[in-house]
Amino acid sequence: MAGATITTRDDGPLLVEGEFRLLDAQGGEFVLDRKPIALCRCGASHNKPFCDGSHKRVDFRSRPRAESETRV
Numbered sequence: 001m002a003g004a005t006i007t008t009r010d011d012g013p014l015l016v017e018g019e020f021r022l023l024d025a026q027g028g029e030f031v032l033d034r035k036p037i038a039l040c041r042c043g044a045s046h047n048k049p050f051c052d053g054s055h056k057r058v059d060f061r062s063r064p065r066a067e068s069e070t071r072v
């Protein structure tokens with residue numbers, strides 16, 4: 001399986017592209033009818049783990065930037 005790319009969207013979700021599986025905490029696999037997908041990063045979605053646009057309603061603000069060193 002090729003890798004996935006996860007991109008932070010300014011003031012919004014995590015965009016997940018490429019080859020991946022999305023599992024719940026018990027190992028169940030979400031059936032994805034489209035890719036890429038957007039995962040909620042703000043906590044306000046009514047359709048978690050997916051983004052439903054609620055980040056705009058709650059005025060979510062986050063614009064992280066990668067640094068040259070690995071961050072965990």
Ligand code: FES
Pocket residue numbers: 012013014039040041042043044045050051052053054055056
């Ligand atoms: S990031 Fe979009 S609803 Fe949370």
